[in-house]
Amino acid sequence: MTFFTVRYAPGTVTLIDQTKLPTEETYVDLKTVEDVARAIETMIVRGAPAIGITAAYGMAVAARTGVPFEEADARLRRTRPTAVNLFWALDRMKAKWGDDTAGIEAEAQAIYDEEVAASEAMAKIGEEIIEDGASILTHCNAGALATAELGTALAVIRGAHRVKKKIRVFADETRPVLQGARLTAWELMRDGIDVTVVSDGAVAHLLATEQVDVAVTGADRIAANGDAANKIGTRGVACLFYHHGRPFYVAAPWSTVDMSLASGDEIEIEERNPEEVTHVRGQRIAPEGVKVRNPAFDVTPAKWINGIATERGLARPHLGRALERMAKK
Amino acid sequence: MTFFTVRYAPGTVTLIDQTKLPTEETYVDLKTVEDVARAIETMIVRGAPAIGITAAYGMAVAARTGVPFEEADARLRRTRPTAVNLFWALDRMKAKWGDDTAGIEAEAQAIYDEEVAASEAMAKIGEEIIEDGASILTHCNAGALATAELGTALAVIRGAHRVKKKIRVFADETRPVLQGARLTAWELMRDGIDVTVVSDGAVAHLLATEQVDVAVTGADRIAANGDAANKIGTRGVACLFYHHGRPFYVAAPWSTVDMSLASGDEIEIEERNPEEVTHVRGQRIAPEGVKVRNPAFDVTPAKWINGIATERGLARPHLGRALERMAKK
Numbered sequence: 266m267t268f269f270t271v272r273y274a275p276g277t278v279t280l281i282d283q284t285k286l287p288t289e290e291t292y293v294d295l296k297t298v299e300d301v302a303r304a305i306e307t308m309i310v311r312g313a314p315a316i317g318i319t320a321a322y323g324m325a326v327a328a329r330t331g332v333p334f335e336e337a338d339a340r341l342r343r344t345r346p347t348a349v350n351l352f353w354a355l356d357r358m359k360a361k362w363g364d365d366t367a368g369i370e371a372e373a374q375a376i377y378d379e380e381v382a383a384s385e386a387m388a389k390i391g392e393e394i395i396e397d398g399a400s401i402l403t404h405c406n407a408g409a410l411a412t413a414e415l416g417t418a419l420a421v422i423r424g425a426h427r428v429k430k431k432i433r434v435f436a437d438e439t440r441p442v443l444q445g446a447r448l449t450a451w452e453l454m455r456d457g458i459d460v461t462v463v464s465d466g467a468v469a470h471l472l473a474t475e476q477v478d479v480a481v482t483g484a485d486r487i488a489a490n491g492d493a494a495n496k497i498g499t500r501g502v503a504c505l506f507y508h509h510g511r512p513f514y515v516a517a518p519w520s521t522v523d524m525s526l527a528s529g530d531e532i533e534i535e536e537r538n539p540e541e542v543t544h545v546r547g548q549r550i551a552p553e554g555v556k557v558r559n560p561a562f563d564v565t566p567a568k569w570i571n572g573i574a575t576e577r578g579l580a581r582p583h584l585g586r587a588l589e590r591m592a593k594k
Numbered sequence: 595m596t597f598f599t600v601r602y603a604p605g606t607v608t609l610i611d612q613t614k615l616p617t618e619e620t621y622v623d624l625k626t627v628e629d630v631a632r633a634i635e636t637m638i639v640r641g642a643p644a645i646g647i648t649a650a651y652g653m654a655v656a657a658r659t660g661v662p663f664e665e666a667d668a669r670l671r672r673t674r675p676t677a678v679n680l681f682w683a684l685d686r687m688k689a690k691w692g693d694d695t696a697g698i699e700a701e702a703q704a705i706y707d708e709e710v711a712a713s714e715a716m717a718k719i720g721e722e723i724i725e726d727g728a729s730i731l732t733h734c735n736a737g738a739l740a741t742a743e744l745g746t747a748l749a750v751i752r753g754a755h756r757v758k759k760k761i762r763v764f765a766d767e768t769r770p771v772l773q774g775a776r777l778t779a780w781e782l783m784r785d786g787i788d789v790t791v792v793s794d795g796a797v798a799h800l801l802a803t804e805q806v807d808v809a810v811t812g813a814d815r816i817a818a819n820g821d822a823a824n825k826i827g828t829r830g831v832a833c834l835f836y837h838h839g840r841p842f843y844v845a846a847p848w849s850t851v852d853m854s855l856a857s858g859d860e861i862e863i864e865e866r867n868p869e870e871v872t873h874v875r876g877q878r879i880a881p882e883g884v885k886v887r888n889p890a891f892d893v894t895p896a897k898w899i900n901g902i903a904t905e906r907g908l909a910r911p912h913l914g915r916a917l918e919r920m921a922k923k
Binding site: 463466469471504554 | 733770789883892
């Protein structure tokens with residue numbers, strides 16, 4: 266990779282500023298828990314696994330700067346409600362809090378390293394499930410920029426690419442925050458993978474005109490029955506693929522699976538600032554004073570998902586039973 | 595109405611500049627056929643019925659300024675390929691070309707007046723088919739800004755509103771040109787109709803969470819079997835409504851129906867400038883050099899359409915047979 270998403274050196278978390286991509290490639294150094302929390306809230310870093318890693322490093326900063334555990338933990342938990350990886354990472358850091366600073370830092374680094382290994386496992390699955398010649402749609406950014414390295418959905422795609430399968434990717438732009446147009450397009454171009462940007466509304470037309478074969482997205486939280494919360498718009502993509510007879514896959518590290526939730530109905534959906542919808546890069550596009558709804562995520566029902574790729578393998582329908590078996594690994 | 599979309603005074607077509615809305619309300623006077631053609635191409639005016647009216651007025655300008663028929667007609671036909679109203683209006687003007695200038699201008703005005711009457715008929719249908727308390731999704735702008743007055747889909751909505759049905763409207767923003775966020779929101783706010791803007795990807799979530807009951811959109815060309823071409827994204831909305839068990843209606847003047855096409859497969863889909871996708875109001879949002887697909891329209895199959903409202907009545911499934919009967923009126 267010619268860039269990185271998140272790195273830690275003692276006392277400092279360094280992030281690529283994803284709000285500035287693709288027009289500027291800049292990195293920010295964060296040295297306080299508050300700075301780390303704000304970076305998550307303002308989406309300087311985003312993507313469920315990357316949020317988890319960044320929060321873990323935030324706790325490492327807390328240990329090194331002497332911020333009390335309760336204060337740092339509470340602040341970081343308040344940042345974003347939907348991605349379970351955040352809470353999973355903070356729970357792991359909590360269990361290590363009795364250690365010295367080096368031990369706490371090592372735990373955060375272990376979380377990073379495990380996410381790298383999980384991405385690698387997803388890439389292996391991609392080598393298998395993506396067919397040579399496939400045209401693949403992905404929504405949002407579930408790439409290196411959303412994880413430690415390689416990505417989740419984009420790890421599946423990179424897996425197919427590295428074994429020389431001829432593939433092409435459609436990245437829908439993913440309004441309102443445009444992670445597809447800004448981030449997925451940017452990182453796939455960096456890798457030399459054939460990528461084409463379309464607006465979100467074009468997906469049904471691509472399906473109708475036989476231009477896409479398969480969809481792969483990430484997830485922010487997966488319930489025990491296989492329902493998957495992901496970036497707003499994912500549910501629509503999954504419904505369209507299902508009803509046009511094409512497979513829809515989800516890729517996520519096991520840390521995204523929340524076996525404590527029976528179904529996606531129990532997943533809290535974050536509502537974000539209306540300005541994400543009324544403005545694009547500071548330019549107003551909707552009338553002043555207009556009402557807005559801006560749910561940041563939606564839930565795709567298990568019935569529209571053909572498989573969930575994790576480091577524990579590829580769960581296939583019946584997803585609920587497959588996840589139950591994998592949870593025992 | 596506190597604004598108008600298109601007006602004609604001898605030798606001058608006046609248009610509200612829809613590329614500047616909602617932040618600026620400005621009008622442009624066009625005095626040559628070339629200016630009228632460019633206004634259609636650059637979407638200063640858009641919406642199938644409004645394009646037809648504007649082209650008719652463009653021929654009136656040709657008559658008044660002494661531009662030869664063939665030249666003016668050919669130039670205007672080259673502007674946009676998908677909306678049939680353009681060709682329908684130019685065919686009507688062709689049939690009157692032997693008249694004097696006053697007769698040609700009168701024919702253009704007749705087209706305008708007939709579109710007003712058609713909108714009024716769609717509003718009457720809206721009084722009936724929209725239920726009190728309904729939450730209505732519309733895609734793109736099929737309003738006063740797309741027609742002479744009232745609109746097509748928005749005429750249906752205005753019909754329900756004027757008989758005091760309590761309704762609320764969700765306008766999806768409709769990337770890439772943002773007609774929903776910019777135009778539909780603007781004109782419904784002007785009318786005091788409750789409107790909320792959402793990104794295109796949020797439609798499936800609104801359906802999943804029971805926030806929308808019915809969809810109404812316009813159309814740019816309707817084939818004899820009821821397949822309807824409309825703004826890119828419409829097909830996806832229709833598929834989602836169908837598979838969530840909610841009705842999806844199309845509203846259009848009869849001039850949009852093209853009985854010469856057996857199905858939507860025969861409708862030419864315009865591919866527009868990639869910059870509409872890579873830039874928003876002049877700001878770059880995708881990496882330089884990225885590939886783009888920008889189909890401006892898609893085709894919704896008749897099987898997902900619960901009714902087509904025209905001035906000849908409401909065609910209900912079997913749409914092909916209903917349109918065949920109406921064609922004889």
